[in-house]
Amino acid sequence: MSTNSFGRLFTITTWGESHGPALGATVDGCPPNVPLEAAMLQHWLDKRKPGQNKFTTQRQEADQVEILSGVFEGKTTGTPIQLMIRNTDQRSKDYSDISEKFRPGHADITYWQKYGIRDYRGGGRSSARETAARVAAGGVAREVLRALLPELKITGYMVQMGHDVIDRATMDMTEIEANPFWTPDAAAAKRWEAQLGELRKSGNSVGAVVEVVASGMQAGLGAPVYGKLDTDIATAMMSINAVKGVEIGAGMGAATLTGEENADEISMGPEGPIYSSNHAGGILGGISTGQNVICRFAVKPTSSILKPRATITKSGENTEIITKGRHDPCVGIRAVPVGEAMLACVLLDHVLLHRGQVGENQGRIG
Amino acid sequence: MSTNSFGRLFTITTWGESHGPALGATVDGCPPNVPLEAAMLQHWLDKRKPGQNKFTTQRQEADQVEILSGVFEGKTTGTPIQLMIRNTDQRSKDYSDISEKFRPGHADITYWQKYGIRDYRGGGRSSARETAARVAAGGVAREVLRALLPELKITGYMVQMGHDVIDRATMDMTEIEANPFWTPDAAAAKRWEAQLGELRKSGNSVGAVVEVVASGMQAGLGAPVYGKLDTDIATAMMSINAVKGVEIGAGMGAATLTGEENADEISMGPEGPIYSSNHAGGILGGISTGQNVICRFAVKPTSSILKPRATITKSGENTEIITKGRHDPCVGIRAVPVGEAMLACVLLDHVLLHRGQVGENQGRIG
């Protein structure tokens, strides 16, 4: 199976480089008869699109998605859906000086060591532009989920920038769309705005933590033991550029809990089991409980900074590099719609897998 | 592809329940002519084996592995290797009262909701006993890696129990084998011994963080963009029972760094590139740099505790449950050899994948 493919039944295969003519995703296994048009996908691409505010790269990409196959008269046909996004603002000259030097923190050196050849323009295949294809594919997944699980809602937001963590006590999900950080904490957004302004001016960057939540979940999604729902979420999130850690529910903090604290106690509610807490992040034994599925991932600071860093050339000479060009001081911001898209793909895949193996939930309680 | 399979070229498929007659792993894609006998695998299984000290379950399992196929006259033949471990100490009666009640924090309720049937004895398929099969399979991977990459070394150890983190300044890798926690911090081992004794007596449990490191790495392992080395490590670790978070290099802490801090600067050493630091955990753009590969995972506290917890029955009635039986107060301890085994499987898989696609590293520096 292609290492550029993801998913079991609902599969996406992404392709393309930062500065090639186009990039995209082949989406397969999509259920038929789901209404789909490019505008539905464009909605999510626009959320991720660069150049929208001063905290994202000033590269001007229209990121217009075209549907080349798999849709007929406005509906999916069940055959492969090809989503293509042309690269329009490529400005290759910005990157000409990096053909010889490896940028620290970038994949320049490892692609070279692996393949002995690399498209050095803008990071080539390792560029975060690849995530545009994921967002488009995730848009397809969302439309199918809307048809199959109308109550499901997937929401991503930033919960930490640098050392500054949001205040969960005052979280307000309606704030997410109201600030450039997609964060539910308006006060944090204000602080971050000031901090990031400073960092940007000084040519520096900073990391972030993004949380993505699925509410309105169905119980029973996921499969032992390498196709667990949380395993597939970890795969999905860790595959996003710059991600260095993934958490489900209590996450790394689970290490600090006792068994007594960690037990999400169960009681019977009017519509099924309810839980006293959600340290599990909505997943037990790799299978969804019906609670909210909660994951988080940490995004490292952009490696492209205006500070000179020591590096070497292809021929092994020591040198320095400053990565000019147009870069995001906090890539965590634009990772929000990417994380949402990946969660949508994982959930749809498991909805279809479950339907395939089991048909419908067979275990009734009460 | 089976959701109980892992890997692309070097694949493992595990099977079996906690209280069935046996469990095991089918290992396929193994290179031929590698010396292999059961004793080599038994070495690692003994490390994971229960009942070795007071901090692990008192269940007495010999965990004797048998090789049923794929090995001829002491060498691998390139055909599937079947590894079987019989369950000998099953004591089904210990678990008889959980056939009706769902244990909080366990997969009891989700397996029921998904499948409408579950082997409730000892958690059935969701039992951590499944990890014995992983350890056996990882033992095969280790023997092949020994032949292909003789300098590679994989070492796991506990770095945190509850809130108590080791002191990295005084880490001593030779201590790892000298304490029941597989930790390189002898002082921490002493503290944890006391703490865990308390917890065990009170019928409680606690979480932990395990770190696994591969040294002597080859550069160029991993493949964009869903077969990244770090992605596959995240998949491998998150699939282990009770794991709630996975980190590569700086991990979740990457969020707190600036780009300036995070850049692992490169200079030319006598045998190739050397790095000023390793926030990347030895992986850039999903491909290994040749530095140590560093990952960590958090293991939640054992859900089986002697404290009564609220729960419901299959018929939806509210009740309480105390999970008697023989359980580890800190499953993180026995997760150490499991994490090592999974990393061995991931690395071997990528060694073979790289050899398949590229043949040998093509990009020389200097």
Added chain:
Amino acid sequence: MSTNSFGRLFTITTWGESHGPALGATVDGCPPNVPLEAAMLQHWLDKRKPGQNKFTTQRQEADQVEILSGVFEGKTTGTPIQLMIRNTDQRSKDYSDISEKFRPGHADITYWQKYGIRDYRGGGRSSARETAARVAAGGVAREVLRALLPELKITGYMVQMGHDVIDRATMDMTEIEANPFWTPDAAAAKRWEAQLGELRKSGNSVGAVVEVVASGMQAGLGAPVYGKLDTDIATAMMSINAVKGVEIGAGMGAATLTGEENADEISMGPEGPIYSSNHAGGILGGISTGQNVICRFAVKPTSSILKPRATITKSGENTEIITKGRHDPCVGIRAVPVGEAMLACVLLDHVLLHRGQVGENQGRIG
């Protein structure tokens, strides 16, 4: 994915050598709550079992299948089902002289050239004993199909031995169980009995053609373009030992037809479309029509014959070999239950795949 695995949702992974301690199949993706016990699988294994009459190898194998996992209280649990068959009558001495010489027509030489090591006892992994594992796995598929598609019936039979083809005009399906050739043509069975007796006495062997038919089919199974139903059937059948050709419907004979002759005309019947003929073998564009699915495969004559054949040794010397031992003069006979088992696996896989992607047939006619 393991090259010893087959299937997408309903997967089988077979393992084991002819003269190792055991062989078997790991079956995954099986729907839960399907009644299953070893005796149900034994029924099909007994059909394939050697030593039943003078036309099959006199090796005495009980071929007793054990279910080691995935079944609880007589029902499938949805987790991997391990099926193990111990090798009991191994008589390694029969094969001792072939450790140095390669038997023509066998995989001895190619396994050696590929792997540089081979279990030469009885063909090792390349032995037709591997098909016992397929028959066991196919038995699981049959039980699930019985639950999901009660009208589906899978029937295999021999239609040709050597140059002697059955008379389709007088085919009588009730004859199949009444002769040692599983053929619906009683007259052919008589002729073959005489012919095969001759061949066996002279130490020779002969090829055969087996046909497998599925009636009571559901329309809509199969998926473009590499997961076509006929493609998966071809994969399944060609993977059986000694098979050299696979046909669907008109098969190779389709080359001789005109478009006018080949068109299976459609009209509306009381319960849906009916067809004037079935040159398509029940499959159009890779998707089932609801007609009978018809496939055939040719099995080459057993390569183990008592006539001396020229060959070489491992060290490259010219020599001769006579393959003594206990062999079938016409392996086509025992291929009948194997072909049935493989068709059962393919059909169930596509039933689950279809349910996963589409849910239920969406295209109603009339």
Added chain:
Amino acid sequence: MSTNSFGRLFTITTWGESHGPALGATVDGCPPNVPLEAAMLQHWLDKRKPGQNKFTTQRQEADQVEILSGVFEGKTTGTPIQLMIRNTDQRSKDYSDISEKFRPGHADITYWQKYGIRDYRGGGRSSARETAARVAAGGVAREVLRALLPELKITGYMVQMGHDVIDRATMDMTEIEANPFWTPDAAAAKRWEAQLGELRKSGNSVGAVVEVVASGMQAGLGAPVYGKLDTDIATAMMSINAVKGVEIGAGMGAATLTGEENADEISMGPEGPIYSSNHAGGILGGISTGQNVICRFAVKPTSSILKPRATITKSGENTEIITKGRHDPCVGIRAVPVGEAMLACVLLDHVLLHRGQVGENQGRIG
């Protein structure tokens, strides 16, 4: 894994419909540093291109392939290669009358029954235009094979049209390029020209058999037991539109042979084993012997004929249909380059798989 993907390490995923804006193939797992440009692929597409003589559809398609990714400065980079072919001559009106009626022998009815929606224009996804994407992808495989196995040569040709079979005694491979049937029998080409002229005039069509041979083979390619070389070839060929049968070596005729006749005897030649015959088609136990790999497939007659055929409408009414439009009277002709392309993909995949698992052939003879 997508059902529109093929291959294990060298993978192709095709997409697109006959009358959509474009179709193509995503090729992944390609070794890096292989010279590649669009013209190299165009060479093979031109061979398959419609409208070249009176025996192929008069649809005028330029079939210009564009490389959108995975190639940098004229060489493959090891990342996904997107090959896109725009549809230019779509003439949708030709097909407008088939939106309600199902054409016998076509996938119209099964796509409808499966998905409840279909792109009826020109067969949509089930159109043989899909094979253009395979030919492009096969062109990539050929360039890599040229680099890795310079002596390998893949040649396809027609060996039968209708009942008329070529004379193997007078085969001349240099004739293949000299006639519109890609056949090595010039006399047959003449006869077929006359026959096909008749059929075309009468609005009828006819089937054919295509043979594809790989010479200059490496021994040791293929893997037990579901990844056999012959199994993968059967998968590849049966997945081509209109194929109803696949044969390896002696093929269906193997049924008629005795073991004595079928044994390809082995002796030692100057450069390794040589064989007295090649009934095996160059494959034993699923692994290549180094002899020529020989496969054949039967292509049914084009279902689109000018004779009226009985059929039904979507609403279940009986009616008739004549398929006007521009169609090949013998699609076997254009299947020749498609079969070659598929064999190239299979062989490259196994070269990479073998290198991955085994490294290099380990079993030396003599």
